[in-house]
Amino acid sequence: MADRAQPLRSRWGLGVAACVAALILGALAAVVWRAEVGRGLGFADWAAIRFTLMQAVLSAVVSVVLAVPVARALARRRFPGRRLLIALMGAPFILPVIVAILGILAVFGRSGWLSDFLGLFGFEPVQIYGLHGVVLAHVFFNLPLATRLILQGWQEIPAERFRLAAQINADSRAMWQLLEAPMLRQVVPGALAVVFAICLSSFAVALTLGGGPRATTIELAIYQAFRFDFDLGRAAMLSGVQLLLTGGAALVALRVATGEGFGAGLDRPVRRWDGRGSLARVADAVCIIGAAVFLLLPLSAIVISGLPGLVSMGASVWLAAVYSALIAGVSTLVLLAMALPMAVAVALGRGGLVELSGLLGLAVSPLVIGTGLFILIYPVADPFALALPVTAMVNALMSLPFALRILIPRVREILARYGRLAMSLDMRGWVFVWRVLLPRLRPQIGFAAGLAAALSMGDLGVIALFADSETATLPLQVYRLMGAYRMEAASGGALLLLCLSMGAFYILDRGGRRHAET
Amino acid sequence: MKHLVLAAGLLGATAAYADTPELIVYTYDSFVSDWGPGPAVEKAFEATCGCDLKLVGAGDGAALLARVKLEGARSDADVVLGLDTNLTAAAKATGLFADHAVSADYALPFAWEDATFAPYDWGYFAFVHKAGMDAPANFAELAESDLKIVIQDPRSSTPGLGLLMWVKAAHGDKAPEIWDGLADNVLTVTKGWSEAYGLFLEGEADMVLSYTTSPAYHLIAEEDDSKAAAVFDEGHYMQVEVAGKLANSDQPELADQFLAFMVSDAFQSVIPTTNWMYPAVTPADGLPKGFETLVAPEKSLLLSEDEAAALRDVALDEWLTALSR
Numbered sequence: 144m145a146d147r148a149q150p151l152r153s154r155w156g157l158g159v160a161a162c163v164a165a166l167i168l169g170a171l172a173a174v175v176w177r178a179e180v181g182r183g184l185g186f187a188d189w190a191a192i193r194f195t196l197m198q199a200v201l202s203a204v205v206s207v208v209l210a211v212p213v214a215r216a217l218a219r220r221r222f223p224g225r226r227l228l229i230a231l232m233g234a235p236f237i238l239p240v241i242v243a244i245l246g247i248l249a250v251f252g253r254s255g256w257l258s259d260f261l262g263l264f265g266f267e268p269v270q271i272y273g274l275h276g277v278v279l280a281h282v283f284f285n286l287p288l289a290t291r292l293i294l295q296g297w298q299e300i301p302a303e304r305f306r307l308a309a310q311i312n313a314d315s316r317a318m319w320q321l322l323e324a325p326m327l328r329q330v331v332p333g334a335l336a337v338v339f340a341i342c343l344s345s346f347a348v349a350l351t352l353g354g355g356p357r358a359t360t361i362e363l364a365i366y367q368a369f370r371f372d373f374d375l376g377r378a379a380m381l382s383g384v385q386l387l388l389t390g391g392a393a394l395v396a397l398r399v400a401t402g403e404g405f406g407a408g409l410d411r412p413v414r415r416w417d418g419r420g421s422l423a424r425v426a427d428a429v430c431i432i433g434a435a436v437f438l439l440l441p442l443s444a445i446v447i448s449g450l451p452g453l454v455s456m457g458a459s460v461w462l463a464a465v466y467s468a469l470i471a472g473v474s475t476l477v478l479l480a481m482a483l484p485m486a487v488a489v490a491l492g493r494g495g496l497v498e499l500s501g502l503l504g505l506a507v508s509p510l511v512i513g514t515g516l517f518i519l520i521y522p523v524a525d526p527f528a529l530a531l532p533v534t535a536m537v538n539a540l541m542s543l544p545f546a547l548r549i550l551i552p553r554v555r556e557i558l559a560r561y562g563r564l565a566m567s568l569d570m571r572g573w574v575f576v577w578r579v580l581l582p583r584l585r586p587q588i589g590f591a592a593g594l595a596a597a598l599s600m601g602d603l604g605v606i607a608l609f610a611d612s613e614t615a616t617l618p619l620q621v622y623r624l625m626g627a628y629r630m631e632a633a634s635g636g637a638l639l640l641l642c643l644s645m646g647a648f649y650i651l652d653r654g655g656r657r658h659a660e661t
Numbered sequence: 662m663k664h665l666v667l668a669a670g671l672l673g674a675t676a677a678y679a680d681t682p683e684l685i686v687y688t689y690d691s692f693v694s695d696w697g698p699g700p701a702v703e704k705a706f707e708a709t710c711g712c713d714l715k716l717v718g719a720g721d722g723a724a725l726l727a728r729v730k731l732e733g734a735r736s737d738a739d740v741v742l743g744l745d746t747n748l749t750a751a752a753k754a755t756g757l758f759a760d761h762a763v764s765a766d767y768a769l770p771f772a773w774e775d776a777t778f779a780p781y782d783w784g785y786f787a788f789v790h791k792a793g794m795d796a797p798a799n800f801a802e803l804a805e806s807d808l809k810i811v812i813q814d815p816r817s818s819t820p821g822l823g824l825l826m827w828v829k830a831a832h833g834d835k836a837p838e839i840w841d842g843l844a845d846n847v848l849t850v851t852k853g854w855s856e857a858y859g860l861f862l863e864g865e866a867d868m869v870l871s872y873t874t875s876p877a878y879h880l881i882a883e884e885d886d887s888k889a890a891a892v893f894d895e896g897h898y899m900q901v902e903v904a905g906k907l908a909n910s911d912q913p914e915l916a917d918q919f920l921a922f923m924v925s926d927a928f929q930s931v932i933p934t935t936n937w938m939y940p941a942v943t944p945a946d947g948l949p950k951g952f953e954t955l956v957a958p959e960k961s962l963l964l965s966e967d968e969a970a971a972l973r974d975v976a977l978d979e980w981l982t983a984l985s986r
Contacts, residue, residue: 190985371815
């Protein structure tokens, strides 16, 4: 099918998508190629697959169900510090797992704040280890992301729609039926798929908070296949299973998420006339404060434990911070170069395969991608020399699915709204991109770039496989500090990481939103 | 003009640098960190060898072996430092390692007779707890107590694998019963040592699987004597960390020189307070002050590398079965 008369073509996006798919599947194929005949999937692997599915489904559902009221409350309310709160809430997502876990435990652990508090009234300490602990941690990680993705959906409903709804005296309930529920039907499946895919590859969280080998995930099984058995065939096979599960979830989500956009608006700031009753106010306040407390308490614990360590970290930690920032910068640029054409291709109706190839970055274990790239690169170049570019590239692939989810709805809307006008003015190609697409896409680009930068900053990923002693990123350096018993300095490093990631996210996201909304 | 001179000087320096032979040593992450032995070792060796020593960190011991297997015969590495005796059988099976010519007066509790790998440090696995706690004296007492422990997953970490071997070496066929008893004491299992020790310091667990030398770090580096290691009367399993040279090294002489340097005083004397393990050869000045306070097990346990390799899968199955109920 040729593209309909549109100012942009999908071939760039299709090309990029093909490259992404080739890179990731190529890495997977390289692992298979190097594999000797392994012992196949055993009983334990199937148990791991079952557990992985169960915890990922639970985590995705709980995260998204809680995110809907929080996003709604944030969409309806304007208060001082709202943007800062939204940015801060994004922090858990980008922390090294061990740091985030220690933050959670400082609040919910056996000797955490909550247990101490309950102890005052003679209660037993909270029991966090088990499936509920895994889900709690995953909600901590993913609630902010789900909230932002859904909030995005709310903000894409043109202000005029709300104005119109208010004019016909629609109450909250009618507003919900007319505007909000249809929007959610479009946005929620995507959010579910993304959170599910993230939780699918969880490993350290599930193991630590799951309480033991019962909580074995596919990712741990892959790790074991690599490290314990050096069975590349089994690692690749398990990776294939992970790929199928993520791909399946994505297909379901894409199929469900159909429907028309909300039509054109004039980009006026949204004003809401519903939710002015005191009951709605209280409900929104409960949602916002509840989410803020849940997310910010563990972060405060990280800040408190990190402050004393900031002075004792040494120059190498700061150097690692520079490396991390550098990788994050490059990675963000690579991400945008991939995500924008792909988003356009999807918006032009070349959906399925392009979006699927975007999800591959989440679906294939970073360990497998890293090892595959290592096998591919090793014969032709020095892996150490390529540590930084490869890390930047893989990090960009990891944030691609999020970026696509953020960009696609808006690109679709822009094309629907301005496509015909642009064609009638014979405005196409780069001119359309510069004059129409990019300016209107700024908030989404800022959000996606912020997320990519922050994710890249916090990622341990492939650097561990490629790094020599001189080029360590900040998360790797934090682990090294811990390995040398320097827990205080490690906490300091973690705090620095938190600040850098948050800073990068805040600046990019804020920059994108200037002019857009107050 | 000044810039030109500077540029020429730099170029000259790079050219001179390029003539220096390079010895590449793969090791684990905490060895190469600024707080590990890496920097001191690199400085001391480069002062004698007229070479450039490049230390490359690759995860932990198990990851190190995986890395070497991945690279195979074409590996750039000349020496691999940081495997332990639970991994050496698998390492030898790759056929990638060559015999060494190191001899030394080892301070190990047993005679070292391995032609391929030479030891550089060792330690006893032990459960570390807060000083003053009434610690159990063996696995059975631990199993009966209400104490909560954090251990590492044997599938992803060398201490975790060490614990499996400890229980196996001490209790043999009774290992499954020991694990059944311990199951309700295991608060949680972590991916690696850092996570587990972090949880313990946060106060989550009463005890953590670590080393008898762990309290030395707190005592010497932090002047904190609040940590102690429990002595178990069935004996303590040892971790002996070793290095070997690769058969396809392009710098075999330098690699030999490095392995000889590894058991010399310059290397061994930095081990206790950087790697926080016992040095394989007692340094001329003895162990640092503070090490005399550490508990010494009456009985050392160590399975031979072949036994360890043969028992690995069985022990893992027993462990998984007991803890998955």
